[in-house]
Amino acid sequence: QKFVYSFTEGNKDLKDLLGGKGANLAEMTNLGLPVPPGFTLTTEACKVFLETGSEPASLHEEVSAHLDALEREMGKKLGQADDPLLVSVRSGAKFSMPGMMDTVLNIGLSDASVLGLAAQSGNERFAWDSYRRLVQMFGKTVLGVEGELFEEALDEAKAAKGTTDDLDLDASDLQVLVDTFKAIVLRETGRAFPQDPRDQMDLAIHAVFHSWNGDRARLYRRQERIPNDLGTAVNVCSMVFGNLGEDSGTGVAFTRDPSTGAVGVYGDYLSNAQGEDVVAGIRNTLQLSELEKLDKKSYDELMAIMHKLELHYRDLCDIEFTIERGKLWMLQTRIGKRTAAAAFRIAVQLVDQGLIDLDEALHRVTGGQLAQLMFPRFAPDASSKRVAWGLAASPGAAVGKVVFDSYTAVKWSRSGEKVILVRRETNPDDLDGMIAAEGILTSRGGKTSHAAVVARGMGKTCVCGAEELEVDTKRRRFTTADGQVVEEGDVVSIDGATGKVYLGEVPVLPSPVVEYFEGTLHAGADVQGGLVQAVHRLMSHADVRRRLAVRANADNAEDGGRARRYGAQGIGLCRTEHMFLGEERRKEVEHLILADNDKDRESALGTLLPLQKGDFLELFQAMDGLPVTVRLLDPPLHEFLPDITELSVRVALAEARKDPNENDLRLLQAVHKLHEQNPMLGLRGVRLGLVIPGLFGMQVRAIAEAAAERKLAGGDPRPEVMIPLVGTVQELEIVRDECERVLAEVASSTGVQLDIKLGTMIELPRAAVTAGQIAEAAEFFSFGTNDLTQTVWGFSRDDVEASFFTAYLEKGIFGVSPFETIDRDGVGALVKHAVEAGRATRPDLKLGVCGEHGGDPDSVHFFHEVGLDYVSCSPFRIPVARLEAGRAAL
């Protein structure tokens, strides 16, 4: 097995093996771009190392061979005393994990070779600074020395010089600092800083392998749903230096604006600096366009390369580059992360440029991004007080209480507070807090700083580089340019689309994308630089491609109307419980429950009938011409009765007054009788229909009479009747007989021919397992994946997410709640079985899903794969479901 690939051997399609960075370095090398030579150790080598605790047997030899070749190419040897070859050892997994894993630069420097580097570069300060950085980075990431110790020593050295700027330390200061750093390493680890260059390299490689399993990396993977078993590749790359003087520097750039998608020059540049300086946001950077003035030749070459890369990858690329004494080097490229708005715009721009087709464009946007675009945005009014204007790093409108550290962010958000994490700059240790916060605000760093990159990846609002703010994390406050002090706990609003920061809570406006779906935007308006047009084109294409129909979960005419505007093709779930609520109806429900004879029961049902019929008339009118699946009453009856404690108190008080209320007493008895330890597994769903005579019949009559009336008025009502919580076909058969009798009665009394399908929900494991039998009595199935998940896992859907799911997620038992994304292996397997068994019995069985999963992107793909006819979800999720159903069909 081959574990090491030269950059000349790989290509961009080998990301599994070479990681994203390695694969793209190889691709750039083969495109003839100026990439410093090097080689990549594969993810396979990492996996062996992590499984067995040591390198694969052949690895050392293979690395030696590639190192030899590299040394021959460069004409010098690693760590050679008079003219050392230096290398970087950089992590690079299949999916980019910015800053989550380790990197060590300047490998090959030692007490001897630092002198050679000084002589060769003619720059003693540079050589000692590079050595200082190596001992520091190596000490921290490879040897596990507390990073603060180096930072403090560096601060002391600067303080002794009376400065706060690294650049004021001269060669002899840095030489002393190297000794201090080496002493720290010896003291903390009990061993000297290794002087042998190959030892340095091997140890750094192992450290990078190990960093795959570091806390930060694990947390990031869980968040981003990246599998744990991929491993990281390691890139060994000959060093080029951006810190050799003013004719050198380093930068990051995007081929177009990652926050809006606009074409142009976007990036940051820092002269006389080395790689991490830019991304870490340590010094404030120049805009890339200013490089043109500093070094036109390199700038022009860079622009040409960026153009070439974008055409080659047919997508937005981000790059890292270094200029060493006027010579440009490419250190990295990848498909760039981008905001949701940019994703839609860029996809459509590339179609218009003829680089990709509409299918590819649809493939490149996600339902999650669309959902982000549907969030409201800020509409500052006269009273909104802007206190800073930073960089619009990741869009969104976030309001919350200011916190200054990750720990507090997590603690406060767990207790239900919305928080904004404010830092001078973020680093990977802040990840927990960034996840917990509504938004992130920093006073330093550009659009490519850690905060910006990570926030965009998470879809979290971020304003960075708000330089007017003086952030004092120790005293937990920041000060604005005009001297106002904002303390921990004060509320701020940050606008990730404009970079503006406000004190207090700013009012919000609906998103233009929502206005587009609502039809309240006037046609042709150029909204947000073509965003709405881009959404329109990709939604239309999704509609052309998708096989799944999309329906809505909507209980009334208003929601139904919205769903229709958003593109719903019917109602997949009308829950009828609200039709039993409200002052007047509730009383009748009480009568119904208390009735101990047919007459009282019929009277209560008789009062409810016209009220419910009225509801259905409105609903069928709103949904004229589209199917409306009406589910008969589902929840346990106690939900309609007064609260047991309240009622007990009322009865006790009345008794104390010697004025007992007869009705309350009976009600209390009924409440006690209906009380259940596990109401979700008790008298609900079809069971209600079976034990309360006439209840389901009344509902079906209301549906049928409303439909008949609509038909007589010239409408096209298309109701379907759905029975919930069925576990066995016998239950369904009994209820079905009653429904059919009522339908026949209404047809004959109104003289209207009604064609109303009768079907059932599949939301119990037994129903799924015996779906073949149940299909005998059902014309359609709708999977109730909320209850099905609850009963398959034995998880109370009302409790677990707030109680122990966090622990489950932390332990990686699942990456996402099974109530959010369908559990394919368990719940999904039952769905699949029920689909097959149901269709075997009844080939034209109509199949849908109406649990929350119907609007979840991943789950929509699953429902497409198992061959459902439709998904049904809340009106607001309809566009997401349409888009994902289209993507699933590509």
Ligand code: PEP
């Ligand atoms: C379900 O259980 O998935 C469902 C749609 O019904 P409800 O959420 O009303 O129980």
Ligand code: MG
């Ligand atoms: Mg249910």
